[in-house]
Amino acid sequence: MKKILGLITLLVLASCSKDADYLLVSGKIINSDGNKITITGDSFEKELTLKPDGTFSDTLDLNYSGAYAIKTNSESNELYLMPGKHLEINADYSDLTKSIAFTGDLSAENNYIKAKTEIKKSLISSNSEFYALSEEAFKEKVEELVGKQKALVEKTKFDVPSYKEEELKNIDYAKALAFVNYPSYHAHYAEAPDYKPSATFPKFDDKLNLDNEKDFYFSNAYKQLVSSKFYEEVEKNTKSEEDKLSDIALPFLKKIKSQNIKNALATDLAYDISPANEKSQQLFDELNKISTNELFKTKLAEKFEKVKKLAKGQPSPSFNYENYKGGTTSLESLKGKYVYVDVWATWCGPCKQEIPSLKATELAYRGKNIEFVSLSIDQQKDHETWKKMVADLQLEGIQLMADKDWKSQFAVDYAVDGIPRFILIDPNGNIVSADAPRPSDPKLKELFTSCLVLE
Incomplete structure (x- = not known):
C-alpha cells in the first residue's frame, strides 16, 4: 500500500510539474467581428480563437517568464506572462490599448504595464517630437519619464516578488536605449543631418553585459539595446556597400553565449534572405545551424521556398x-x-x-x-x-x-x-x-x- 501511495504521490507531483509549464489565459474581447487575437513572445506564437460572444480560454505552453505581447490586426500591447498562472484579459477589439484590463494572477504586473504606458503617452506625444528636442530638453524629458515610472513601481504591490527589481532595471535600460537612439533619430526628426552629440551628452556604458538571457526575456528595451549594439559592431566591420550584412554579422552572432539571444538575432538576419541576395542558400543553411527555434526555422524554410520561386524568368505571382x-x-x-x-x-x-x-x-x-x-x-x-x-x-x-x-x-x-x-x-x-x-x-x-x- 505504501508503495502504491508513493507511486500516486509521484504521479501527482509529475502532473503538477507539467501543469506548471502552462499559463491559463481567458477573458472576453468585445467587438471582435470574428477576428482572432495572437499572443507572441520569443520563440512563441499562439493564435486564440474567440467565441461568437468574444469569450476565450486557452493554455499557453511558455518556456520563460517575461515580456510577451497581445496583438490584434492593428494593435499590439505588452504583457508579462509566467508559467503556472491564470490571467484574465478583457478588452474592446476596436481599441485594445485603452480598454484592456486584467484580473487574476499577474493582474498587478499587467495593469502596471498599462499605467506605465499611459505615463509615457502623457509625456511624449510622438517619437518625432520627442527626438527633435534639443539635447538638454531631451535629457530633462527622459529624466522626468524615468522618475514618474519608478515612482509608479514603488507604489505598486506586485504579485511576483522579483518583478520590482527586474522592472527598475528595465526602466534604466529604456533610458539607456533612448540615449543610444538619440543621435541618429535627432538627425532625422530635427532635419539636422550633420548633428553630432556634444561632449556632455550621455554615453553608452560599454561595460554593460549584453549577453544576459534573463534580462533579454524580461525587458524589450534590453532586447533593443542588444540588437542596436550588435548591428553597430557589424557596421564598424563593413568595408563597402557591396558587403552583405549577413556575411559580416554571422561571425559575431556565433560568438554570443546565450542561445536564445542568438535565436532572436538570427530572426533579424533572415531579412537578408531575398531574391536580391545570391547567397540566400548559404545564409539559410547557416541560420538553420545556429538557431534552435523550431518556429523560426519553419517560417525560414517557408520564406526560402518562396524566394527560390522568385528567380529571374519564373512566372510572377499575380494580382x-x-x-x-x-x-x-x-x-x-x-x-x-x-x-x-x-x-x-x-x-x-x-x-x-x-x-x-x-x-x-x-x-x-x-x-x-x-x-x-x-x-x-x-x-x-x-x-x-x-x-x-x-x-x-x-x-x-x-x-x-x-x-x-x-x-x-x-x-x-x-x-x-x-x-x-x-x-x-x-x-x-x-x-x-x-x-x-x-x-x-x-x-x-x-x-x-x-x-x-x-x-
Whole structure:
C-alpha cells in the first residue's frame, strides 16, 4: 500500500510539474467581428480563437517568464506572462490599448504595464517630437519619464516578488536605449543631418553585459539595446556597400553565449534572405545551424521556398486589386508590357521619400512599353487615407490597394517583409527582378536599359 501511495504521490507531483509549464489565459474581447487575437513572445506564437460572444480560454505552453505581447490586426500591447498562472484579459477589439484590463494572477504586473504606458503617452506625444528636442530638453524629458515610472513601481504591490527589481532595471535600460537612439533619430526628426552629440551628452556604458538571457526575456528595451549594439559592431566591420550584412554579422552572432539571444538575432538576419541576395542558400543553411527555434526555422524554410520561386524568368505571382480610378486591375490585363511595381503604404516614410524619383522615372519612360503600378498595402481602415494621399500628392501611374495589407496574396507570394519594395515583371508575366532597384537608385536605369524594349 505504501508503495502504491508513493507511486500516486509521484504521479501527482509529475502532473503538477507539467501543469506548471502552462499559463491559463481567458477573458472576453468585445467587438471582435470574428477576428482572432495572437499572443507572441520569443520563440512563441499562439493564435486564440474567440467565441461568437468574444469569450476565450486557452493554455499557453511558455518556456520563460517575461515580456510577451497581445496583438490584434492593428494593435499590439505588452504583457508579462509566467508559467503556472491564470490571467484574465478583457478588452474592446476596436481599441485594445485603452480598454484592456486584467484580473487574476499577474493582474498587478499587467495593469502596471498599462499605467506605465499611459505615463509615457502623457509625456511624449510622438517619437518625432520627442527626438527633435534639443539635447538638454531631451535629457530633462527622459529624466522626468524615468522618475514618474519608478515612482509608479514603488507604489505598486506586485504579485511576483522579483518583478520590482527586474522592472527598475528595465526602466534604466529604456533610458539607456533612448540615449543610444538619440543621435541618429535627432538627425532625422530635427532635419539636422550633420548633428553630432556634444561632449556632455550621455554615453553608452560599454561595460554593460549584453549577453544576459534573463534580462533579454524580461525587458524589450534590453532586447533593443542588444540588437542596436550588435548591428553597430557589424557596421564598424563593413568595408563597402557591396558587403552583405549577413556575411559580416554571422561571425559575431556565433560568438554570443546565450542561445536564445542568438535565436532572436538570427530572426533579424533572415531579412537578408531575398531574391536580391545570391547567397540566400548559404545564409539559410547557416541560420538553420545556429538557431534552435523550431518556429523560426519553419517560417525560414517557408520564406526560402518562396524566394527560390522568385528567380529571374519564373512566372510572377499575380494580382487583381482595387484601382483608385474605379474597378480592379490585374497583372494579366497588363500583359504585353513591362510592369514596375512599387509596394508601399501611406504611413511609410521611406516609401514617400521615393515618390519624387518615381514621378521623374514615370515621366522619363512615358510612352515606352512599361506600366508603373503603385500597390498600397495599407489596412482597409485606412482606405480613405490612401485615396486622399493619392489625390493630394497627385500620384500617377496605376494606383492600386491590396485587400489584406501585409497578408495580401501578392505580398505573401513575393515574401514582402519590408517596404518600399520594387518589382519588375516582363511583358510575358515573368519575373525580371523580384527585388528591383528603387527609383532613386541609378541602377534602375541600368536595369531598364538592359530591357531593350524600354528604349
